[in-house]
Amino acid sequence: MSPFSDALSIAASVRRGERSATEVLEEHLGRIAEREPEIHAFNLVTDGPARATAAAVDAAVAAGEDPGPLAGVPVAIKDNLCTRGVPTTCSSRILEGWRPPYDATVVQRLAAAGAVAVGKTNLDEFAMGSSTENSAFGPTRNPHDTSRVPGGSSGGSAAAVAAGFAPVSLGSDTGGSIRQPAALCGVVGVKPTYGLVSRLGLVAFGSSLDQVGPFAHTVADAALVCEVVGGHDPGDSTSLPGAFPSVSEHLSDGVAGLRVGIVTELMGEGVAPDVAARVRAAADALAGAGATVEEVSVPAVTFGLSAYYLVAPAEASSNLARYDGVRFGNRVDAATTGEMMTATRTAGFGDEVKRRIMLGTFVLSAGYYDAFYGTALKVRTLMRQDFDTAYESYDVLLSPTSPTTAFAFGAKTADPMTMYLNDICTIPTNLAGHAAMSVPFGTGDDGLPVGVQVLAPALGEVPMFRTAAVLEAAAHAEGGAA
Amino acid sequence: MSFDHDAWEIVVGLEVHTELLTRTKLFSSAINEFGGEPNTHIDPLTLGLPGSLPVLNEQAVELAVRVGLALNCTVQRSVFARKNYFYPDLPKDYQISQFDLPICAEGSLELPNGKVVGIERAHLEEDTGKSTHVGGGGRIHDAQHSLVDYNRAGVPLLEIVGKPDLRSAEDARAYVAELRSVLVAVGASDGKLEEGSMRVDCNVSVRRRGDTELGTRCEIKNVNSLRSLGRAIEYEAARQVDLIEAGERVRQQTRHWNEDDGRTHTLRSKEEADDYRYFPEPDLVEVDPGPEWVERVRAALPMLPAARRHRLSQETGVPLERVALVVERGLDDLCLAAVGHGADPERTVTHAEHNLSDARAGELDPAHFAALVTMETGGELTATQAKTVLAEMVETGGAPAEIAAAKGFEAMDSGELEGIVDGLIAAHPDEWQRYCEGDGKITGFFVGGVMKATGGKADGKAVTALLQARKG
Numbered sequence: 001m002s003p004f005s006d007a008l009s010i011a012a013s014v015r016r017g018e019r020s021a022t023e024v025l026e027e028h029l030g031r032i033a034e035r036e037p038e039i040h041a042f043n044l045v046t047d048g049p050a051r052a053t054a055a056a057v058d059a060a061v062a063a064g065e066d067p068g069p070l071a072g073v074p075v076a077i078k079d080n081l082c083t084r085g086v087p088t089t090c091s092s093r094i095l096e097g098w099r100p101p102y103d104a105t106v107v108q109r110l111a112a113a114g115a116v117a118v119g120k121t122n123l124d125e126f127a128m129g130s131s132t133e134n135s136a137f138g139p140t141r142n143p144h145d146t147s148r149v150p151g152g153s154s155g156g157s158a159a160a161v162a163a164g165f166a167p168v169s170l171g172s173d174t175g176g177s178i179r180q181p182a183a184l185c186g187v188v189g190v191k192p193t194y195g196l197v198s199r200l201g202l203v204a205f206g207s208s209l210d211q212v213g214p215f216a217h218t219v220a221d222a223a224l225v226c227e228v229v230g231g232h233d234p235g236d237s238t239s240l241p242g243a244f245p246s247v248s249e250h251l252s253d254g255v256a257g258l259r260v261g262i263v264t265e266l267m268g269e270g271v272a273p274d275v276a277a278r279v280r281a282a283a284d285a286l287a288g289a290g291a292t293v294e295e296v297s298v299p300a301v302t303f304g305l306s307a308y309y310l311v312a313p314a315e316a317s318s319n320l321a322r323y324d325g326v327r328f329g330n331r332v333d334a335a336t337t338g339e340m341m342t343a344t345r346t347a348g349f350g351d352e353v354k355r356r357i358m359l360g361t362f363v364l365s366a367g368y369y370d371a372f373y374g375t376a377l378k379v380r381t382l383m384r385q386d387f388d389t390a391y392e393s394y395d396v397l398l399s400p401t402s403p404t405t406a407f408a409f410g411a412k413t414a415d416p417m418t419m420y421l422n423d424i425c426t427i428p429t430n431l432a433g434h435a436a437m438s439v440p441f442g443t444g445d446d447g448l449p450v451g452v453q454v455l456a457p458a459l460g461e462v463p464m465f466r467t468a469a470v471l472e473a474a475a476h477a478e479g480g481a482a
Numbered sequence: 483m484s485f486d487h488d489a490w491e492i493v494v495g496l497e498v499h500t501e502l503l504t505r506t507k508l509f510s511s512a513i514n515e516f517g518g519e520p521n522t523h524i525d526p527l528t529l530g531l532p533g534s535l536p537v538l539n540e541q542a543v544e545l546a547v548r549v550g551l552a553l554n555c556t557v558q559r560s561v562f563a564r565k566n567y568f569y570p571d572l573p574k575d576y577q578i579s580q581f582d583l584p585i586c587a588e589g590s591l592e593l594p595n596g597k598v599v600g601i602e603r604a605h606l607e608e609d610t611g612k613s614t615h616v617g618g619g620g621r622i623h624d625a626q627h628s629l630v631d632y633n634r635a636g637v638p639l640l641e642i643v644g645k646p647d648l649r650s651a652e653d654a655r656a657y658v659a660e661l662r663s664v665l666v667a668v669g670a671s672d673g674k675l676e677e678g679s680m681r682v683d684c685n686v687s688v689r690r691r692g693d694t695e696l697g698t699r700c701e702i703k704n705v706n707s708l709r710s711l712g713r714a715i716e717y718e719a720a721r722q723v724d725l726i727e728a729g730e731r732v733r734q735q736t737r738h739w740n741e742d743d744g745r746t747h748t749l750r751s752k753e754e755a756d757d758y759r760y761f762p763e764p765d766l767v768e769v770d771p772g773p774e775w776v777e778r779v780r781a782a783l784p785m786l787p788a789a790r791r792h793r794l795s796q797e798t799g800v801p802l803e804r805v806a807l808v809v810e811r812g813l814d815d816l817c818l819a820a821v822g823h824g825a826d827p828e829r830t831v832t833h834a835e836h837n838l839s840d841a842r843a844g845e846l847d848p849a850h851f852a853a854l855v856t857m858e859t860g861g862e863l864t865a866t867q868a869k870t871v872l873a874e875m876v877e878t879g880g881a882p883a884e885i886a887a888a889k890g891f892e893a894m895d896s897g898e899l900e901g902i903v904d905g906l907i908a909a910h911p912d913e914w915q916r917y918c919e920g921d922g923k924i925t926g927f928f929v930g931g932v933m934k935a936t937g938g939k940a941d942g943k944a945v946t947a948l949l950q951a952r953k954g
Contacts, residue, residue: 082533095532102526104533203532207764237537237766315764318564321575322530326630337570337628364566364759373761 002217004164007073008224011114014061014072021057021072025050025116028074031164032118040140041150041160043079043089045119050074053116060114067114070228075110076160076169079120080127081212082201083107090203091135092125094323094330094348104201105236106170106212106229113228118166121156125350126320127177127205129153130422133413134352144186144448148406151181151422154215158185161215168225169215174206175308176401176426178213179438183401183451186440188222188468189215191426193458194433195240197226198233204319206312207238209430219439219468223247226461240459247465255470256290258463261394263455264297266425271403274444279400282441282452285474286398286467296394300386303379304428305420310363310376311431316353317360323348355416383431387457395463399425401438401451425453434458439471442478484716485723492719493687493696494654495646498661499639500671501609501679502545508608508638509536509578509766516677520631528636530573535765538562542638543585543769544779546606548668549640550586551780553601559770560585560605562763567756570630571611579607579641581760585769591644591664592788593656594806600645611635640670646685646696651715655708658682663787663810675707682711686718688726697722698732702746704739714739718746790814798827808834812844819848825855837869840876850875854882864941867891891939899932899940903948906931918953925949 005024013019029047036042060067077083080090082100089095103111110117124134132140132155140155142148143163150159154171158181161169171178173191182189190213197212204210214225230244262283267276287293325331325344332343349357363372390397402422412419429436435458438451452471456464504514510527526534550557563581584605591599611632618624642661648654662680665671672679682705687697702718705711722732737746771779785793787809794805794814798821808814813834820830833855834843854875858868863886874885906928907914916924925946932945 088532090532098532100526100531100533102533200535201533204765235537236535238764314761318566318576318759318761321566321568322532322573324568324570324575326570327529327573328531338568341568361759364761366757366759369759369761 004217005167006218007070007167007216007221008218010073010167011069011071014057014114015066017061019072021054021061021067021116022051024072025054025074025118028118028164028166035143035163036165038141038146039143039159039163039165040138041076041121041156041163041165042119043091043122043137043156044087046086046117047119049086050116050118053111057114057116069113069224070110071114073115073168074118074166075115076119076121076157076166077107077110077117078123078154078157078169078171080123080172080203080205081107081170082203083117083120086120088120088203089137090126091123091137092348092350092353093136094344095328096136096330098329100201102201104212105198105233107201109229110170110225115228119160121154121160121169121171123156123177124153125353126203126316127153127172127174128316128352128356130176130180130419131407131409131412132156132181133409134350136350139409142185142406142448145406148408148448149184151184151402151406153177153181154189155181157215158182158187158189161185161187161217167217168221170212170225170229171215172202172205172210172212173426173430174209174211174312175430176423178215179426179436179451179453180402180422182215182438183440183453184406184449186449186451187215187217188219188437188439188472189213189451190222190226190437191429191435192226192230192244192461193240193435194430195238196244196435196459196461197230198236198239200233200235204315206315206430207319208315209308209312211430219465219472220248220251222437223251223465245459245461247461250462250466251469253466254289255286255467258286258291258396258467259394260286260291260293260467261296261390261397262293263301263397263399264295265299265301266399267295270421270424271400272405272444275400275402275404275450278441278444278450279398279452281478282471282474283398286470289470289474291467291470293398294394296390296397298386298390298397298428300379300383301428304383304431305424307376307379307383307431308423308427309359309420310372311380313356313360314364314373314376315360317357317364320349320353320357352416380431383428384433387428387432387434391457391460395456396460396467397455399453399455401425401453405444405446405448405450429455432458435461435464437464437468439468439475441471441475485720489691490688490719490723491691491693492650492715493646493689493699494648494651494715495685495699496644496648496654496657497683497685498642498644498658499681499683500549500642500665500673502542502638502640502670503672504539504541504545504638506539506541507636508539508542508606510534510636512636514637515633516679518633520629520633523633524635528573528632530575536578536763538766538769539638542606543771545638545668545670546585546604546640547771547776547779548783549642549665549670550589550604551776551783552664552668552786553586553589553591553604553642555586555589555601555604557585557771557776558587559583559768561768562606562766563760564763566759569610570628571613571632571635573611573632573635577608577610578763578766580605583768591657591660593653593660594791595656595803597653599647599657602643602645604640604642607639607641609634609637609639646687646699651712651719654684654715655712658708658711659810660787667784667786678706681706684711684715686715686722687732688719688722697726698734700732700734700746701736702739703736703749706741710739710741713744714746717744721746794818794831797821798831800828800831804835805831811838813838816844816846816848816851820852820855823849823852825852826859829855829859833868833872837872838876840873843876845879846875847879850881857882857886862886863891864939864944866938866942890937899936899944900948902932902935902940903928903945903952906935907952917949
C-alpha cells in the first residue's frame with residue numbers, strides 16, 4: 001500500500017475545507033525538493049503557477065463554491081501535452097523553449113476539475129522509447145531503485161506518482177507508454193479505448209495509436225481522472241461521442257460471473273518466470289473472487305510488434321515533418337531553406353527519433369507501401385478479429401504488462417530490438433484501438449514491482465476497472481499478510 | 483511558333499483548382515478571406531503547431547458536393563490522405579488531400595458548343611501559404627531570404643480533374659469558362675482566375691491526326707487567364723511538334739508558362755519527381771454524406787448554365803450556339819420574361835447578345851424590354867434608335883416610349899424619307915453615277931447624308947433599300 005495520500009481523499013478533504021489546497025501542494029513540493037534531484041521526473045516544476053492555482057482553489061472553497069472533483073489535487077503532466085504559456089518540449093532539443101499558445105483538452109479539463117498542475121514530466125523524446133533513456137534532458141530514475149529505469153515513454157509521469165510528487169499524473173500510450181512504466185514503477189496506469197480521451201493538444205507520435213491516460217496510486221483515482229479528462233471533444237475528429245463510461249460507480253461490483261482469459265501467447269517465451277507467476281497469482285485471485293478463469297489463444301498478438309514498428313514510425317515520419325525550423329522551435333541557420341531544414345532536424349532530433357523517421361519514410365515509399373504499410377494495416381484488422389473472437393467468450397483478458405521488472409540503465413540501449421521487445425504485451429491493444437490497464441500485483445524475485453495487465457475490448461472500461469479493483473484489493477491483502 | 487493543325491492534333495486535359503467560398507478554412511476556424519495583412523488569418527492548425535488537429539468544415543463538403551452534382555459526378559464515401567513533402571509554405575510539411583477515394587468521381591461538363599468533356603474526379607484538399615523571395619530578383623535560388631504568409635494556408639480547394647478530351651486551345655478556354663460559370667452558379671467559387679481563386683494546370687500532348695495512342699504529355703503551370711491558357715497551349719503544342727518533327731522525343735515534364743516571353747520553361751522533370759508517400763490521414767475519419775443528404779443538396783441546386791442554354795434556345799427558337807453569351811451574362815431569365823410579355827424572341831435574344839453588355843442589364847424591367855422590342859418590330863423605332871433607347875433604359879431604368887419621345891425618335895414617314903433621298907441624288911449627280919456603276923464604297927455617302935438630314939432618325943436599311951430601288 002502506498003504511503004502517500006490518494007487523490008480522492010485529498011479532494012474530499014479540500015472540498016470539505018479540512019485541508020487547504022495550498023497545504024497539500026506544499027507537502028508535495030516538499031517531497032519534490034527532497035527527491036527530484038535524484039529522480040529527475042520533471043522537465044519543469046511549475047511551482048509558481050501551482051501556488052497561484054492552489055490559492056484560487058482555496059478561495060473558491062472559502063467562498064462556498066465547489067472547485068470540482070479534483071479540488072486541490074496536485075497533478076503532473078507529461079511534457080508532450082500542450083500547456084498554455086508553459087514550455088512543452090517532448091524532451092527534445094528541437095522544441096526547447098517552445099511555449100504553446102493553448103492547453104490540451106485534457107489539461108483544460110483537469111484545471112476545470114480543480115486540479116493543481118505541478119509540472120511537466122520527462123519522457124523518451126517524442127514518446128519514442130521504453131525507458132526514458134531517450135530523453136534529450138537525461139533519464140528519469142525509478143523511485144523503487146534508482147539504478148533502474150522507470151520504463152517509458154511516460155517514465156517521468158510514472159516516477160512522479162511513485163515518488164509521491166503528485167498523487168496522479170497524465171501520460172500518453174502509443175504502444176504501452178503508460179502501462180509499462182506504471183508496471184515498472186508499481187502504480188496503476190490506464191490506456192483507455194482509442195477515441196475516449198481527446199488527443200487535441202497531445203503532440204502526435206502515432207496518431208492512430210496515441211491515447212492519453214492517467215497514472216495513480218489507486219484504481220479509484222485512475223477511474224476518477226479518466227472520467228474527468230475523457231469524453232467527447234469536438235476538436236478531435238477521432239473522438240467518440242458521449243462521456244467516458246461511468247467506471248467509478250462499478251468499482252465495488254466485484255468479478256463474480258466475469259469471464260477472464262489469460263492470453264497464452266503472452267505468457268511464454270520472453271516473459272520472466274517470476275512475472276508470469278505473478279500473473280497466475282492474479283488469475284487465482286480473480287477465480288477466488290468468483291470469476292471464471294481460463295487460458296485463451298489470441299494468435300495475432302505475435303505479429304503485434306512487427307506491425308507496430310511499421311505503423312507507428314510511418315505516422316511519426318509524417319507527424320514529425322513539421323519540425324523544420326520555419327515556424328517554431330529551434331532553428332539551425334544555413335545557406336538555403338532545404339539546408340536549414342536538414343541542419344535543424346539533424347541537430348534537433350535524437351538517434352531513436354531519427355531511426356523511426358527513416359524507418360517510417362522508407363515503409364511509406366512508392367513501391368514499398370503495399371508490402372509494409374499495407375500489410376501492417378491488414379495485421380491490424382486481423383488483430384481486431386482475433387481479439388473479437390476472444391471477447392465473444394471472455395469479458396476481459398489477462399497478461400503481464402511488461403515481460404520483466406525494471407531493468408538497469410544501459411541494459412537494453414545497445415540493440416533497439418531488445419528495447420522494442422519490452423512492449424510485446426502492450427502493443428496489441430493500441431493496434432486494435434482497445435482498452436487496457438496495468439495494476440501493481442506484488443513484486444518479482446528482485447523485489448521490484450510487477451504489473452498485471454487487464455485487457456478489454458473497445459468501450460470495455462467497466463469490466464476492466466471492476467477486474468482491476470479486485471486485483472488491487474487482492475494485492476493489498478497479500479501485502480498485508482506478508 | 484505555329485504548326486500544321488491539319489496534320490497534328492492537340493490533346494489537352496485540365497486540372498482546375500478552385501478555392502471554395504467557405505467562411506472558414508478546410509480544417510480549422512481561421513477565417514477564409516482573400517488578402518489581409520500577412521499572417522492574420524491564422525490559428526494553431528494553420529501554422530501546424532504541435533498538438534493541433536484538423537476538423538473537417540461541413541460547408542466545404544457541401545460546396546464540393548454541389549460542384550460534383552453540377553458536374554454529373556457520383557458523390558461517394560471519401561477518405562483524406564496525407565501528401566508528404568517539405569516546403570516552407572506547407573505548415574505541417576504534409577498536405578491533407580484526397581488520394582484513392584475522392585469525394586466526387588466520374589462526371590461530365592457540356593460546353594456551349596455542345597461538346598461533352600469527361601470529368602475524372604473532384605477532390606478536397608487544403609491550400610498552401612505564399613512565399614515571397616526577397617533579393618535576387620525574387621527567385622528562390624538567388625534570394626537573400628524568404629517570407630511566408632500563411633493566410634492562404636488551409637483554405638479549402640476543390641481540384642477538378644478533367645479527362646484529356648479537349649482537342650484545341652479554343653476548347654480548353656471554353657471548358658474553363660464553362661466550369662467557371664458552373665462554380666459561380668452553385669456558389670462554390672467567385673471564379674476569379676486573376677486573384678488565384680481558380681488555378682489551371684494544363685496537360686498538353688500532341689499526336690498525328692489519326693493516331694489513337696496519346697503522346698507524352700507536359701504539365702503547364704502558372705496559367706492565370708483564359709488568354710494565357712490559349713497561348714500556352716498553342717505554344718506548348720508547337721514546341722512538342724517541333725521536337726517530334728526534328729526526330730527528338732517529348733520528355734514528361736512540369737513546365738512553367740511565362741507570360742512575358744510567351745513561352746513555357748522546364749520546371750522539373752517527372753523522372754525526378756517527388757515521392758509523396760501518401761497514406762490515409764489518421765487524424766480524420768472518412769466522409770460519407772449518405773444518399774439522403776446528397777439528395778437534399780441536389781434538390782437545392784440552382785439551374786445550371788447548360789440547362790439555361792437549352793431552355794433559352796428551345797423557348798426562343800434561337801440556335802443553341804447563339805444563346806451562350808446571353809446565358810453567360812445572366813440575361814436568359816430577362817429574355818424569357820420579355821418574350822412572355824409578347825416580345826419577338828429572335829429580336830429579344832439579339833439585343834441581349836449585342837446591346838446588353840452593361841453589368842446593370844440584368845436589372846431591366848422585362849415589360850419595358852418587351853415594349854422596346856415590340857416598338858422596333860412594329861416599325862416605330864429603327865434598329866439604331868432601338869439600340870440607343872435600350873442603352874438609356876439600362877442607364878436610367880426608364881420606359882422606352884418616354885425615352886424615344888424625349889429623343890424625338892418617331893417613325894419616319896416613308897414619303898418624307900423618299901423626298902430626302904431624291905433630293906440628295908439630285909444634288910450629287912457624280913456620286914450617283916458612281917453608285918449606279920456599282921461602286922459600293924459610295925453607299926455610305928448617301929446613307930450618311932440621309933442620316934445627317936434626318937438627325938439620325940432614318941433607318942439605315944430602309945435608306946439602302948430606297949437607293950437600290952432608285953437605281954432600278
